[in-house]
Amino acid sequence: MRARPPAGSRTELMNKRGGPHPTMDQVAEAAGVSRATVSRVINGAPSVDAKIREVVQRAIAATGYVPNVAARSLVTRRSNSVALVISEPDRPDNHSFLNRIFTDPYFGRITAGATGALRPHDIHLVVIPTDSSDHHQVVRYLRQGHVDGVLLISSHEQDTLPRQVVELGIPAVVSARPTSPIPVSFVDVDQRLGARLAAEHLLERGRRRLATISGPLDIPSGLERLDGFRAALAFADVPSIEGDFTRAGGEAAARRLLAEHPDVDGLFVANDLMAEGALRAMQDLGRRIPEDVAVVGFDDSSAALDCRPLLTTIRQPVEEMAAEMAEVLLAHIAAPGRLPRSVTFQPALVIRDST
Amino acid sequence: MRARPPAGSRTELMNKRGGPHPTMDQVAEAAGVSRATVSRVINGAPSVDAKIREVVQRAIAATGYVPNVAARSLVTRRSNSVALVISEPDRPDNHSFLNRIFTDPYFGRITAGATGALRPHDIHLVVIPTDSSDHHQVVRYLRQGHVDGVLLISSHEQDTLPRQVVELGIPAVVSARPTSPIPVSFVDVDQRLGARLAAEHLLERGRRRLATISGPLDIPSGLERLDGFRAALAFADVPSIEGDFTRAGGEAAARRLLAEHPDVDGLFVANDLMAEGALRAMQDLGRRIPEDVAVVGFDDSSAALDCRPLLTTIRQPVEEMAAEMAEVLLAHIAAPGRLPRSVTFQPALVIRDST
DNA sequence: ACCAGGCGTGAAAGCGCTCTTCGATAAGCC
DNA sequence: GGCTTATCGAAGAGCGCTTTCACGCCTGGT
Numbered sequence: 142m143r144a145r146p147p148a149g150s151r152t153e154l155m156n157k158r159g160g161p162h163p164t165m166d167q168v169a170e171a172a173g174v175s176r177a178t179v180s181r182v183i184n185g186a187p188s189v190d191a192k193i194r195e196v197v198q199r200a201i202a203a204t205g206y207v208p209n210v211a212a213r214s215l216v217t218r219r220s221n222s223v224a225l226v227i228s229e230p231d232r233p234d235n236h237s238f239l240n241r242i243f244t245d246p247y248f249g250r251i252t253a254g255a256t257g258a259l260r261p262h263d264i265h266l267v268v269i270p271t272d273s274s275d276h277h278q279v280v281r282y283l284r285q286g287h288v289d290g291v292l293l294i295s296s297h298e299q300d301t302l303p304r305q306v307v308e309l310g311i312p313a314v315v316s317a318r319p320t321s322p323i324p325v326s327f328v329d330v331d332q333r334l335g336a337r338l339a340a341e342h343l344l345e346r347g348r349r350r351l352a353t354i355s356g357p358l359d360i361p362s363g364l365e366r367l368d369g370f371r372a373a374l375a376f377a378d379v380p381s382i383e384g385d386f387t388r389a390g391g392e393a394a395a396r397r398l399l400a401e402h403p404d405v406d407g408l409f410v411a412n413d414l415m416a417e418g419a420l421r422a423m424q425d426l427g428r429r430i431p432e433d434v435a436v437v438g439f440d441d442s443s444a445a446l447d448c449r450p451l452l453t454t455i456r457q458p459v460e461e462m463a464a465e466m467a468e469v470l471l472a473h474i475a476a477p478g479r480l481p482r483s484v485t486f487q488p489a490l491v492i493r494d495s496t
Numbered sequence: 497m498r499a500r501p502p503a504g505s506r507t508e509l510m511n512k513r514g515g516p517h518p519t520m521d522q523v524a525e526a527a528g529v530s531r532a533t534v535s536r537v538i539n540g541a542p543s544v545d546a547k548i549r550e551v552v553q554r555a556i557a558a559t560g561y562v563p564n565v566a567a568r569s570l571v572t573r574r575s576n577s578v579a580l581v582i583s584e585p586d587r588p589d590n591h592s593f594l595n596r597i598f599t600d601p602y603f604g605r606i607t608a609g610a611t612g613a614l615r616p617h618d619i620h621l622v623v624i625p626t627d628s629s630d631h632h633q634v635v636r637y638l639r640q641g642h643v644d645g646v647l648l649i650s651s652h653e654q655d656t657l658p659r660q661v662v663e664l665g666i667p668a669v670v671s672a673r674p675t676s677p678i679p680v681s682f683v684d685v686d687q688r689l690g691a692r693l694a695a696e697h698l699l700e701r702g703r704r705r706l707a708t709i710s711g712p713l714d715i716p717s718g719l720e721r722l723d724g725f726r727a728a729l730a731f732a733d734v735p736s737i738e739g740d741f742t743r744a745g746g747e748a749a750a751r752r753l754l755a756e757h758p759d760v761d762g763l764f765v766a767n768d769l770m771a772e773g774a775l776r777a778m779q780d781l782g783r784r785i786p787e788d789v790a791v792v793g794f795d796d797s798s799a800a801l802d803c804r805p806l807l808t809t810i811r812q813p814v815e816e817m818a819a820e821m822a823e824v825l826l827a828h829i830a831a832p833g834r835l836p837r838s839v840t841f842q843p844a845l846v847i848r849d850s851t
Numbered sequence: 852a853c854c855a856g857g858c859g860t861g862a863a864a865g866c867g868c869t870c871t872t873c874g875a876t877a878a879g880c881c
Numbered sequence: 882g883g884c885t886t887a888t889c890g891a892a893g894a895g896c897g898c899t900t901t902c903a904c905g906c907c908t909g910g911t
Contacts, residue, residue: 174891175890176891177870178889178891181890188889189889193889193890207636207640209867211566211641212570212869212896215564215566215867215897215898216867216868217896218896222642239608243604243605243607249604250595253597256598265642267622267623268607284562388802421804519898520897529861532861535898544860545858545859563897566898567899569898570867570896570897
């Protein structure tokens with residue numbers, strides 16, 4: 142940008158023929174064909190003579206040619222990468238939301254699932270964490286054409302990002318049903334069903350004094366799990382405490398809960414991480430799990446296996462869901478006109494030792 | 497690629513003036529200046545008259561112009577993104593190395609640290625997990641000019657990727673001292689010192705029958721921590737078991753260790769995740785921590801706080817290290833000629849309840 | 852008043868690629 | 882055998898941007 146070296150310096154030397162960045166012209170020359178023919182070979186056009194193709198491929202190997210993606214993108218309008226935008230709500234303690242995001246196994250599973258699905262298509266993931274303070278940066282990034290599409294994760298209720306992204310007209314898939322109806326594809330798990338499975342399981346275990354530690358109620362999944370749990374209990378008066386989906390939050394919530402309702406014998410915790418904390422708190426307070434209190438989590442993340450006793454939980458196939466998001470996104474990219482679709486996964490009860 | 501729509505179709509319509517993707521020419525026209533001037537305003541060239549600058553900025557806002565990155569990259573040879581390549585060794589159970597990578601808090605911390613450091617520079621991260629089976633894909637990706645530089649993480653001992661990347665001539669920073677001397681910058685923590693701190697602390701606590709669960713010995717950090725621990729004990733005959741840096745691995749290793757050496761009273765575990773598993777196994781086997789066995793971990797990751805008792809550990813400032821890697825990388829990108837440098841961080845003992 | 856020297860601006864040349872168009876050559880038909 | 886009809890390669894026009902180069906204008910010294 143600044144202080145450009147005079148002509149004849151490094152850059153120019155390197156880029157002349159024979160340098161480390163041969164161009165298509167040089168390949169064409171080496172092969173004795175035109176640039177267009179080289180392009181056709183590279184892009185697998187069927188109408189190239191087999192012998193010529195062979196010659197060109199040899200020339201590519203000999204020169205060590207690699208296409209320049211910027212030049213290609215300029216004309217194809219494709220970047221072969223997609224953004225994974227992780228939109229977190231602002232929290233008072235938000236000084237390190239980066240840390241929170243990247244430390245939560247949920248996001249890890251999302252990343253793994255998406256990467257796995259995209260990899261065979263040779264499409265790469267640009268990870269973009271954001272809170273509402275820099276939505277405009279994200280939007281600018283997307284508008285610049287860096288990516289062909291967007292996987293948008295974890296919007297809290299008032300998150301304006303999904304709408305903004307949709308309005309950009311860039312292909313996008315959201316990780317949950319948007320709270321207000323916007324025309325966008327999404328992949329979700331049936332949160333209410335999951336909560337109901339938890340409730341029914343606890344009842345089946347003979348528990349009658351149920352309670353729940355919910356997720357943040359400004360996050361749809363938090364709200365829906367709570368709502369589903371209550372609905373399954375016919376909206377009986379179930380004690381509930383709002384948590385924040387973190388381990389420490391679950392621990393604190395459990396302490397409060399037991400202080401207010403010491404006789405609880407069945408607990409549904411809206412994610413595994415909080416359940417792990419809750420388990421710990423309850424054990425510290427002398428409760429035996431599951432004898433005194435039966436506990437059901439949600440996610441079936443690795444955290445469920447880190448608990449003692451092993452955590453009964455509601456399985457959510459996060460990796461698969463992320464992979465599905467990626468597939469749907471690819472479909473949208475391939476056929477820009479297509480209407481939004483939604484895919485809903487069914488959760489399943491996984492019984493372990495905490496109930 | 498195939499079945500191109502006839503001229504006059506969507507794409508053409510959208511790209512004509514007034515469409516959602518105004519070009520610099522349209523801004524120039526709207527502002528009544530030349531394209532060059534618009535470019536200068538956008539890139540903050542100092543030599544533009546204040547009034548003109550103002551007019552241009554208004555025109556940019558009015559048209560909703562956003563530069564096309566592909567076009568810009570084509571001429572600047574800059575992409576404003578860097579790759580975070582996570583190179584994992586092949587393991588027999590490697591069917592889901594993606595999962596392993598993205599579930600390990602270590603990688604999360606790396607990502608958080610790097611993202612945080614890059615963000616103010618408006619540089620984005622492309623996350624590329626790889627095992628040795630697709631090194632060539634990674635190399636191809638890098639050669640295509642997608643990124644300006646590479647952050648390379650977690651190479652096992654025989655990993656050829658660092659050398660390959662260096663030979664590409666693309667700016668790179670590696671996460672640990674390369675096992676064979678190659679001219680590349682790296683950021684590391686003083687592993688041996690960390691292990692020594694652990695050893696000394698255990699001795700100070702009066703423990704004399706020490707043992708260790710090491711990391712994989714084909715990973716430098718695994719080897720160095722073991723070596724440092726032994727060195728601190730003057731190479732006395734310390735029982736050691738090789739682990740795999742996972743929670744389950746730590747658990748298994750601890751069981752074996754106690755079976756062979758039931759009288760161990762001080763244990764150094766080469767990372768927190770394994771320590772968490774080991775703690776659990778030992779407690780299952782009736783050992784009280786720290787009364788019967790004192791345990792020291794390594795990393796000071798979130799796992800250390802998930803243990804009961806809270807884990808004494810060796811703090812490694814992973815986020816800071818990743819941020820430093822990013823900074824060094826940026827320096828290399830800004831000044832391609834500069835010689836490699838290395839930065840070594842000092843670990844610190846964090847005393848909690850397990851010793 | 853005249854010219855040298857700057858400074859600010861515009862014109863234009865590419866960056867490396869894709870893809871259409873067009874021409875050449877080979878093959879098929881009456 | 883002369884014509885039309887496929888087939889395939891070459892030429893060239895951009896994609897949207899940055900940057901050089903040159904020019905016009907204003908200022909100031911003589």
